[in-house]
Amino acid sequence: MIVAGNWKMFVGPEPSALAARLASIEGVDVVVAPAYTGICPCVGAGLTTYAQNVHWEPEGAYTGEVSPAMLLEAGAAGAIVGHSERRQYFGESDTAVARRARAALGAGLGVIACVGETQEERDMGDTETVLRVQVEAIGDSCGPHDRLVLAYEPVWAIGTGRTATPELAQEAHAFIKSLLDRPVLYGGSVKPDNAAELMAQPDIDGALVGGASLEIDSFASICEAAARSRS
Numbered sequence: 055m056i057v058a059g060n061w062k063m064f065v066g067p068e069p070s071a072l073a074a075r076l077a078s079i080e081g082v083d084v085v086v087a088p089a090y091t092g093i094c095p096c097v098g099a100g101l102t103t104y105a106q107n108v109h110w111e112p113e114g115a116y117t118g119e120v121s122p123a124m125l126l127e128a129g130a131a132g133a134i135v136g137h138s139e140r141r142q143y144f145g146e147s148d149t150a151v152a153r154r155a156r157a158a159l160g161a162g163l164g165v166i167a168c169v170g171e172t173q174e175e176r177d178m179g180d181t182e183t184v185l186r187v188q189v190e191a192i193g194d195s196c197g198p199h200d201r202l203v204l205a206y207e208p209v210w211a212i213g214t215g216r217t218a219t220p221e222l223a224q225e226a227h228a229f230i231k232s233l234l235d236r237p238v239l240y241g242g243s244v245k246p247d248n249a250a251e252l253m254a255q256p257d258i259d260g261a262l263v264g265g266a267s268l269e270i271d272s273f274a275s276i277c278e279a280a281a282r283s284r285s
């Protein structure tokens with residue numbers, strides 16, 4: 055099981071206090087993804103640290119971007135790519151997401167690549183089509199790479215308090231795995247009180263946690279639920 059905390063553009067918990075609280079939890083790989091400026095402090099505290107994005111070129115005239123080599127230099131172990139907030143607010147295409155993922159994997163980083171449908175797409179009955187396009191872009195570029203993990207994050211469940219039901223999430227995860235055989239994390243309003251039933255689903259291999267990762271105790275209890283689910 056993998057539990058990753060996506061801190062988004064928030065400061066997040068104090069890294070050494072978080073590391074101390076997580077130290078006793080076994081059976082789950084815990085990742086934190088702070089803003090770029092938080093990477094070094096988290097690495098310094100001994101946390102497995104991912105960036106929230108990564109560029110595909112090693113260096114160049116790309117204002118505002120950070121390369122895989124720079125992340126490695128900072129001690130990061132990987133990067134999230136294709137988060138729906140990147141796709142929605144910053145116009146990231148499937149092609150760009152695939153290039154980011156491929157470059158990061160090629161440099162030796164881990165990757166959590168996010169996919170998921172909007173409410174409108176689900177209402178139109180287009181969920182599988184959307185997931186297929188997003189997953190195939192990543193799969194065509196990276197293949198079933200052993201450092202690649204996918205995250206199913208239905209856009210309508212992110213930051214809304216509306217979690218996908220375990221059955222609905224399970225169905226989407228099984229579909230995603232039929233397209234690309236890699237672990238799939240669930241993301242979208244994962245909280246301490248719904249983590250156990252989500253993590254109990256056979257094709258849910260962990261969680262990508264936003265809001266609830268900003269508080270040490272709620273993040274730790276989600277990690278504990280994930281650890282218990284496969285023990």
Ligand code: PGA
Pocket residue numbers: 060207211212213214215241242243244262263264265266
């Ligand atoms: P949320 O965010 O847990 O606050 O819904 C999840 C995410 O965006 O990764």
